[in-house]
């Protein structure tokens with residue numbers, strides 16, 4: 001199973017979520033089908049995509065009246081569009097909900113270039129959208145889980161605004177990725193989530209769920225920070 005799927009299912013269990021939206025699905029078997037949640041919706045404009053709503057995320061949000069506990073943004077990986085997808089997702093996120101953004105930790109400059117020109121893995125410049133909200137919105141809690149090309153986490157909360165002190169480009173991202181993206185290792189996920197939560201969790205629930213690191217390791221999780229170091 002993909003480690004993003006393990007992460008999303010873990011969040012559903014951890015917070016007892018009941019509703020899930022996926023933006024950008026393509027083949028249901030990639031991820032959507034494996035998400036264990038009471039209510040699920042998806043959108044994707046590709047003619048052959050297996051989405052419930054065959055339309056762009058902008059069109060989807062225009063017609064949507066529902067609210068969701070968990071929203072996975074994995075559509076058009078251009079920062080301008082991801083910024084809009086995050087803004088729309090925040091508007092229809094239930095209290096206590098979480099947004100997960102895929103592909104936030106590219107390991108090379110080529111794999112985040114727009115337009116998509118590489119033959120191999122491509123993340124787009126999604127990371128810039130994440131940095132944008134780290135700079136602009138103090139009413140969010142944000143960190144990036146170091147797995148599956150970087151899974152950005154956004155919850156309503158509080159954060160110290162990021163002051164990069166330099167231009168937002170790949171060269172500077174490369175030097176500052178850990179701090180700009182507030183990178184958290186998979187073994188630290190539960191604690192990072194608990195810091196974003198205002199209500200207290202019963203101790204039994206917390207101790208019963210302290211296994212994300214093990215779960216994700218057995219799913220074959222790779223650290224993007226280590227991969228990046230090995231490519232330098």
Ligand SMILES: C[S@@+](CC[C@H](N)C(=O)[O-])C[C@H]1O[C@@H](n2cnc3c(N)ncnc32)[C@H](O)[C@@H]1O
Pocket residue numbers: 004022023024025026027030031032043044045046049055056057058074075076081
């Ligand atoms: C990387 S795939 C999604 C993969 C899937 N979520 C997974 O976990 O493997 C990205 C998808 O986003 C879709 N997409 C492109 N532009 C979009 C847009 N504006 N709104 C929603 N989806 C879009 C593409 O058609 C493509 O199927």
